[in-house]
Amino acid sequence: MQEPTARPVGPYASGPPPAALTVHSASLDRFRAAELWRALVIGVVVVAYTLFALVTWPVRRRGRTLADAASEGLVNGFEVLGPTFVKVGQLMASSSGVFPAPLANACLRCLDDVPPVPAQEARRVIEADLGHPVDALFASFDDVPLAAASVAQVHGCVLPDGREAVIKVQRPDIFRRMVVDLRTAYWGARILEKLFEFFRIANATAIIRDLHAATMTELNSAVEADRQARFRTNIGAFGDNKGVTTPEVYWDYCGPHVICMERMYGLPLDRFPDLVHMDTRMLIRRGVKVWIESVILHGPFHGDVHAGNLWVLDDGRIAMLDFGIVGELPESWRQILRDMFYATLIDGDFSRMARGIRSLGYATDNDATDDEIGLQVAAALAPLLGRDLGELRLSELIMALIGIGKKWGVASPEELVLFGKQLGYFERYATELAPGWVIGQDLFLFRNVFPDAVATKALELGVELPDE
Structure with missing residues (x-):
């Protein structure tokens, strides 16, 4: 009797090997013919599209200023130049307080879907990664992508056992293209730092190095899938959080450039008019609770919670999607944040933050006592954390944290800025x-962080905490 043929699976069917979870970074220092040619192309495209927008502005004004026209022309150039520059546009769009308003507004369209690669190219990437024809791997595969972004696009599919799934496929040759762009940008930043004080003060080369490190990690699909799987496990670590989820990773169909996961149905969290029939306050509280637990208890936290990655599912749960950007604070800083929230929520004693900072080796020569330093911290942070979150301004929080750090000579980790951006x-x-919700005074958010203290405080205040 002939044995049934084994079901085709990919190389990560038993989980990714340790080597796959190592991020390999291409050096930024190389600048050869490919980078030189790319620099020329970038210069020509940026100048041409910006000039064209300026020249045609008088006849296409439509209420736009000259700055609006120049910004739109520049973003047109970004779209032509490809994924790296689309990501730059996304950064500008999500940092409107940093970049001029006309430019930030023009970059908003970089947050939308970009043109997808042809289905045949996506199929080739899948087949090269998983080692089998697409039609042998899946019961069905939708050649029309559900979404397309700068680095990857997402196709719907059905697994052999009937489960609905999606598969995230990196664009062909994306690694090489982005490395060339980043090398070109790095050398350009070095030149600008030599010529202009503004770029020296801004430390332009460091910005490119940070972007390079983040991009190299984002292009490792095994790392992204592993983070997503770990985050999903951490959600239920305390037996609650039933109203929050993230898609299950289907490792049988994952590879170096593809991630297959559970398909979910819902709508982005910012579709406010479509959510009027739901308890939206509870929705956002559940989502922030899980996110805060990930930041200060588990370690890895979602570092890109814009509305496209935060969905309300048809069954009423909230889902966090896309783990291409993940932050993780060192345990010492997680403890400092725990101390900060404990003081804000429970006892008002910020002196424990001073003790934490001293434990890092900072402020050791400060004449002030821990209690005196605690009062300084309280004066800086308590008014911000005690506000309605809808009135909290990211720039104020970040400046307060950085200001405290500078005062005591503390080098704040980059993830602290990422943390603040997500609060934004x-x-x-x-x-x-x-409206009216105060993050620093919501006991529910910290029930798993400070279980005994929260239970006692809730009893004192006569507050009934939600079941989940």
Whole structure:
């Protein structure tokens, strides 16, 4: 009797090997013919599209200023130049307080889908990664992508056992293209730093190095899938958080450039008019609770919670999607944040933050006592954390944290800025979904962080915490 043929699976069917979870970074120092040619192309495209927008502005004004026209021309150039520059546009769009308003507004369209690669190219990437024809791997595969972004696009599919799934496929040759762009940008930044003080002060080369490190990690699909799987496990670490999820990773169909996962149905969190029939305050509280637990308890936290990555599912749960950007604070800093929230929420004693900072080796020569330093911290942070989150301004929080760090000579980790940026997204959602909600005074958010203290405080205040 002939044995049944084994079901085709990819190389990560038993989980990714340790080597796959190592991020290999291409050096930024190389500048050869490919980078030189790319620099010329970038210069020509940026100048041409910006000049064209300026020249045609008088006849296509339509209420736009000259700055609006120049910005739109520049973004047109970004779209022509490809994924790296689309990501630059996304950065500008999500940092409107840093970049001029006309430019930030013009970059908003970089947040939308970009043109997909042809289905045949996506199929080739899948087949090269998983070692089998697409039609042998899946019961069905949709050649029309559900979404297309700068680095990858997403196709719907059905697994052999009937489960609906999606597969995220990197664009062909994306690694090489982005490495060339980043090398070109790095050398350009070095030249600009030599010529202009502004770029020296801004430390332009360091910005490119940071972008390079983040991009190299984002292009490792095994790392992204592993983070997503770990985050999903951490959500249920305390037996609650039933109202929050993230898609299950289907490792049988994952590879170096593809991630297959559970398909979910819903709509982005910022579709406010479509959510009026739901308890939106509870939705945002559940999402922030899980996110805060990930930041200060588990370690890895979602570092890109814009509305496209935060969905309300048809079954009422909130889902966090796309783990291409993940932050993780060192344990010493997680403890400092725990101390900060404990003081804000429970006892008002910020002196424990001073003790944490001293434990890092900072402020050791400060004449002030821990209690005196605690009062300084309280004066800087308590008014911000005690506000309605809808009124919290990201720039104020970040400046307060950085200001405290500078005062004591503390080098704040980059993830602290990432943490603050995500609070900025939640700030926008709270304005619409939970007006009057105060993050620093919501015991529910910290029930798993400070279980005994929260239970006692809730009893004192006569507050009934939600079941989940």
